[in-house]
Amino acid sequence: MTTARLAPRTALFLPASNPRAIAKARTLDADMVILDLEDAVREDAKAMARAAAVAAAAEGFGRGLCAIRINATESGEHAADLTAVAESMCDFVVVPKAETAEQAAAVAAVGKPLLAMIETPRGVLAAAGIAAVPGVAGLLAGANDLRATLGIPAGAGREGLALALQTIVLAARASRIWAIDGVFNALDDPEGLAAECRHGRALGFDGKSLIHPDQIQIAAQAFGPSDDELVDAAALIAAATGGAERFGNRMIEAMHVAQARALLKRYQR
Structure with missing residues (x-):
């Protein structure tokens, strides 16, 4: 799909199970808040997080967009997540580990614009087909899982991700949808974050996925015009x-x- 909305420069992930983080997010200037039901939530807290995400989406995040990241297709929580998202007031649904166009189409069928996370070699190779699915509004690079599945050593730079990242951008641009770069894990390295943001923008990404409020201003500046x-x-x-x-x-x-x-x-x- 071609989205008429401006792509988010900053997309902040936070656990839907953390009410303090949700409350704080309403005071922040993130372009998008992604309420996570997947990796950031313990198995015994999934149902509670799902209800909290629906409630948070109903209250909204000011001018910021609201997305909910559901559990992966093979998860036992996936069906319940889809039902909750379909009935919620979130702006977008995020599906992790997207690997086929059929997976993307099944999630997009809930009627929410879909952001598909590309996190595996199969996902990278299928990115163009996923991006072309009606209802898909953007691709998100899942940098951490890509590093793991590609066998890139911990602490290595982004050289080993270059082809995967550029493939994600190419697939997004071919379908005229958003491309959002992956997260930067270090919380005490603002210079490293700024450098990675500049690299992502140079590759053609629209914005950056974030994991901490302190990263918002740096990413917004890097992905906004000077x-x-x-x-x-x-x-x-x-x-x-x-x-x-x-x-x-x-x-x-x-x-x-x-x-x-x-x-x-x-x-x-």
Whole structure:
């Protein structure tokens, strides 16, 4: 599907079983809050978390979007999660470990725009088909699971993820949907987070998945236009007269004008 909404620069995961985290999230400036029913929730707390997620979605998160990450298709909680999400007021449903278009279609059938997490080699290879499913609004890179399933050593950089990450972006762009980068695990390394955000934006991602409130401002700044970009975009639009022409020391055409307008629209959010 082609989504008319601006892609979130920041998508904060938090356990749906943690009422304090939910309350705090309402004071934060995240573009999207993802209430997690999967990995962040103990098995004996799944039902409670599901009810809490539905209640939190009903109350909302101000201007921020609300998503609920359900348990994976093979989980015993999956069917109950789908029923709850279908009846909830969340904006999006997130499905982990998406590996086939059929899986994505089954979740999208609940009627909520779907964000499919690509976390395995099979998921990466099927990303284009998943992205093309009606109702899929975006792909999320599941960096931690990708590292594990690809056999990348702990502490290694993102070089081993490069092909998988770019494949996710390519699949999303081919279907004109969002592409959200994976999480950054270190909570005490703001410089590392900023560098990874810059790398993600350079690959073409729209925003970053986050696991702590302190990461929001850094990611929002990295995935938002800089002052120089804004000045350049405004000047380019003002100078363009149509067709291929020179602007400063580079050639521009209609495509570049469209990019500049999109950048300004993103800033004006």
